[in-house]
Amino acid sequence: MIEPRAQMNNVSMYSPGKPVEELKRELGLDHVIKMASNENPYGFSPMAKEAMMEEMKNVHYYPEITAPVLADKLSRNLEVPANTLIFGNGSDEIIRMITRTYLNVGEEAVMASVTFPRYKTNVVIEGGKPVNIPMKEGTHDLQAMKKAITSKTKIVFVCNPNNPTGTIVGEEELLQFLESIPSDVLVILDEAYYEYVHTDDYLQSINYLDQFPNLIILRTFSKIYGLASxxxxxxxxxxxxxxxxxxxxxxxxxxxxxxxxxxxxxxxKEFMTMTKQKNEEGRLYLESNFSRLGLSYFPSHTNFVMVDVAQNAEEVYNRLLEKGIIVRPGHLMGYSTMIRVTIGKQEENEQFIQALEQVLEK
Incomplete structure (x- = not known):
């Protein structure tokens, strides 16, 4: 056997939410609801569909490598210069490009202990050292992260809102954190769920790019825009x-x-507004029912909620699978009694609550 690089012995394949087709085959189910991967249950913009159909005539041509048309439109939408934008095959590819470009072997990257796993994976692959800082009530402990920075630190990751907990760090706290980070350390703010945030206590990070030249902001079209695939x-x-x-x-x-x-x-804008409004209604519905059932949960600013079912998460996950509902078990993410559920359409949310209540009664 040809031996891989030593770093590959310390990483594992990304584990996505269980596919609908797979569960149907395994259990012989006709109807399955996937509430595990934080996808947009309302699909995607019909304008995007029309644009893709029109672009089909150019499929035999390579794409432009810096996406200039997209960069121009996005720069005007965000009010930032086009040359400050870079695009990736998902924002996780940009994470890989950043670690490939800036992380030397032996250098450190500070991150929360429970956050998007591709930070750690890409750091390890490049020969870097992940420094995992425990969460504080499901939220980044920025004070502890700041104290963990040493002369070996090259990158700090802050997922805000955080995946998988859905929590945010407030505006003043995050701004003070940015001000405290040495200028030779990159700060990566992953804002994949930015559009779902429902509070004014949130740092509008784009406004601080000039003040902090070591700041990188990541966003995506996979979530609220529904273009995951x-x-x-x-x-x-x-x-x-x-x-x-x-x-x-x-x-x-x-x-x-x-x-x-x-x-x-x-x-x-109409599709964006509709999605955000429906997601907010679904979040409030789930949270109210969790409270009715006596279940605690992390306050979410995303399109998912992480709830403590006060039982073995893997067992609850498997029982829900038997009922044709796919969620994300928290034991894989460091929370042995919690599950993460994507906010679905109202009928999906209702079916989930009904199934969860039955599972917990058993």
Whole structure:
């Protein structure tokens, strides 16, 4: 057997939510609800569909490598210069590009102990050392993260809102944290769920890019825009960082259909508003029923809620599978009695609550 790089012995394959088709085959079910992967249950913008259909005529051509049309439209929408944007095959590819570009073997990356797992994976692959800081009530402990920074620290990851807990750190606390970080340490704010935030106590990070040239903001078209399968994420950062990352970027990483769908989706404000409103209604419904059932949960600013079922999470997960409902068991993420459930359509939320109540009664 040909031995892989030593770093690969310390990483494992990403574990996605169980596919609907797989569960149907395994249990012989006709109807399955997937509430595990934080996908948009309302689909995606019809304007994006139309744009992809139109772009089909160009499928035999390679895409433009810096997505200039998308960059121009997004720059105007966000009011940032186009040369501060970079696009990836999902924002997780941008994470990989950042660690490839900036992380030397032996350097450290500080992150929360329970957060998006691809931070740790990419740090390890590049020969870096993840420094995991315990959460505080499901939220980033920024004070502890700041204390963990040493002369070896190259990157700090802050997922805000955090996946899988759905929590945020407040505006003043995060701003003070940014002010305290040495200028030679990159701070990556992962804002994949930015559009779902429902409080004024949230740092509008784009406004601070000039003040903090070591700041990188990550966002995505996979969540509220509903374009998960075509894979478009983007980063906002100083233009000199963009130029360094471009050196190692795969040339045709974001395909033509994805670029067309993304720039069209930006213009569909009606779909965005509808999704956010329906998600808010679903969140309140789930939270009220969790309270009725005597279950605690983390306050969520995303399209999912992490709830403590006060029982073995893996067992609850498996019982829900038998009822045709796929959620995310918390034991895989460090919370042995919690499950993470994606907010679905109202009928899906109702079926989930009914099934959960039956499972907990047993």
């Amino acid at each position: 075509v894979r478009v994420g983007y980063g906002i950062m100083a233009s000199d960082i963009v130029q360094e990352i471009l050196k190692g970027k795969d040339p045709f990483n974001v395909n033509r259909l994805a670029q067309a769908a993304a720039w069209a989706a930006i213009g569909d």
